Amino acid sequence: MKTDKDSPLLLYRSLADSLNSLIEKETYRVGERIPSVRQMSKQQGVSISTVLQAYLLLENQGWIESRPQSGYYVRAMVRDHAPEPEISSPTKDPSQVSLHELAMMLMRDSTDPELVQLGAALPNPDYLPTEKINHALTKAARRHAVDGHKYIIPPGLEELRIQIAKRAVLSGSQISPSDVLITSGGLEAIDLCLHAVCHPGDIVAIESPMYFGTLQTLEVHGLRALEIPTHPRNGLNVEALSFAIQHNPVRAVIVISNFNNPLGSQMPDEKKRELVELLARHEIPLIENDVYGELYFGEKRPLVCKSFDKKGLVMLVSAFSKDISPGLRIGWVAAGRYKTELEWLKFTISASPPTLPQYAIADFIESGGYDHHLRRIRREYARNVELMSSAVIRYFPPGVRLTRPSGGFVLWVQLPENVDSLELYKKALASKITLAPGHVFSATNQYANFIRLNAAEFTYTTERSLERLGNIIKDMLGVAGLDAVV
């Protein structure tokens, strides 16, 4: 493990590396206690101080944690050994969104079968219940031969609304089937919410970084985005929002409280309550996008802000695009006091969502197929996110920070200050890899040295692509062979 020739400086590093490797190989498994400082000193024949130094390094890297009166333990997630991105500090002035060109570019990429798709936040096609949902579609077409091709006017198919209302209990919200409006996907639901509560020029507070689709929806509506600092693990900073509300006429707030895209952050329940109460005091509507809510890695379904809503101000939006099928185009919104307005808007703008998919999804949920399917894919996504995190740590240069998502399937990576992610995007494309440059996650270009990686899939090709990406970044830093140096 070590030799006498090692200088004291490198001795503790060498020890740390060895332990690191044992953790990676799961000789020491997550949650297990590693040998005490004293034991390790004895076992390895090194000084107490060398072991302490090694343990401190591993702790700083996130591999292990010390528990008072108990010792050192392997941390829950391997990826946790990399530092997380800093909490965001976007500019304080609302600004006009304009991301048109960048978004179109990413759009085009996402259809190119030649590219390794680390860009768009699309679910892994292998984790969609395609066979089962096709079966449900065929069954629906047979059973509802005539009705299956009629419009279903707002609020949408009752059978589906019943299933959605039943499941909502799991996330703490009490909504009835009549509270639910079925939409043509989650994006449309958010569009309708903004239609209902905002006028051009209004200010909408959002998390920063924020999924670029939402930024573009704001652009379409002529709205100004006010970006609120957001913690990479705990989500929206409610105190900062409170401050912002005091200084700006905020007309609405949009939040992905569970597994923000791109952060993967999850607001603690107490913060969700605070947020809802703050907005209730100011009578400001909250658009809560919970499209990733079912893809949690933990023990149980996280609550939604909607569960604390007493005034009907929270519009809870979700969709089946991430876990059943992007192509069926079925989402929904429980819009509280804006329900009637949204039903009318939905009818006016696009009449009704597709009919047969509503029957099929209702059937899939009711039969228990959805729950069974979710249990499986939650594990798969958790695993892929972990594998991709490890690969980023392995192949990207030191100094890189990355998120520790507690759900969903995207990773948010902070690169060294001087790496421009748009330049990286272009270089990666030349290597047949696409990714989402940080530029598109802010209306004020806060994240020029960030990238979002889609971790929905992790294969040999993914790993090789991440290695390639890492090398491109190292080239950009002008430090070839950098990892040999450290």
Added chain:
Amino acid sequence: MKTDKDSPLLLYRSLADSLNSLIEKETYRVGERIPSVRQMSKQQGVSISTVLQAYLLLENQGWIESRPQSGYYVRAMVRDHAPEPEISSPTKDPSQVSLHELAMMLMRDSTDPELVQLGAALPNPDYLPTEKINHALTKAARRHAVDGHKYIIPPGLEELRIQIAKRAVLSGSQISPSDVLITSGGLEAIDLCLHAVCHPGDIVAIESPMYFGTLQTLEVHGLRALEIPTHPRNGLNVEALSFAIQHNPVRAVIVISNFNNPLGSQMPDEKKRELVELLARHEIPLIENDVYGELYFGEKRPLVCKSFDKKGLVMLVSAFSKDISPGLRIGWVAAGRYKTELEWLKFTISASPPTLPQYAIADFIESGGYDHHLRRIRREYARNVELMSSAVIRYFPPGVRLTRPSGGFVLWVQLPENVDSLELYKKALASKITLAPGHVFSATNQYANFIRLNAAEFTYTTERSLERLGNIIKDMLGVAGLDAVV
């Protein structure tokens, strides 16, 4: 046929009634020549002058027409014997649309299985190719097991865009597959067009009367509707539009050039050209809704305004909701110079239309199934419209005027001045019949004594409902047994 006791005044009436009845029984068929005045005089033993009076009455009622040097012929359509509504003369000021409540009311009706549905302009479910399209859907789900559940980002599935571009040739327009953007139904396409070219407060010129869905879309966008006089058979009055443009900053024009809903009017080709040229001179975009274009009753597919478009100002919108399936939610737009903008808007607002239906419809068109299907339903709709027209004439009081649609499946009926169609709507509801009151076809309540009837279906129940409606109207006029008087 007559007796000597008949006074001369009633003699010609009696002769006219007899001839009328022979025409209805098709003893004299559409297009046939009826006996000359001289022959009839001889045959019936009445004076030349009595026959002339009878023929004049029949001509005024629209049953027959005189052709110079040739004689009298049975007119092409039985329904043509009722007078058409007068050309519209809406107020000249743009006005804010607000039809919210009325539209919601009609929405709720349309789902009530207890009601006879003469209200919403829904296609006859029996005239949808449900079995064939379900087969195509199943086939698509099998063939495209993975891709069938992915997003298809704008402009949409290429196979479908190719089929649409090919068919466009029949309506005179030269569009390439890349000009076509697939949308979630026709309504969404119109919404996108308005998004692209208008800002809140702008003035949009529309036909009057106009389908209330469009009026509501204008309301959602905060746009002002400028209603242009429209001829019940020849559609939009281009001269009136030209005048309006000189006096108002018209930002866009919306037209249903083929089979306007509710008029069933068709603009003559020359008028379409004039319209496109007028707007080209003023650089005003035209949103052309051709959703009924395939449902023509004549010999060939009418042209679209788009076929005269040289500047890319015409946005041609259509959908498969009237002839394949309302529930699949597939429409499209060929947006000329606004193409790129619309693709971005579509992606931002609702990502993509449903995927499997795009494959299924492309397959249905390519296989020839669509053409075969259209040939059948055109005949059926023409027949139902004719039957309903006859029934309206039979059961409604005299003084009623109705349109002579050359396509589509709605009838527009002008009732006597003092009949309020909203009151009629309420009374009809009490008799389990729903219809569309004229109020919803204008932003300025021009059509209080009009109703739109959905003629997609004509059954025994339909006929009895029209008889009931006729009686209600007669009651409202306070002229019980009125038809006995005339």
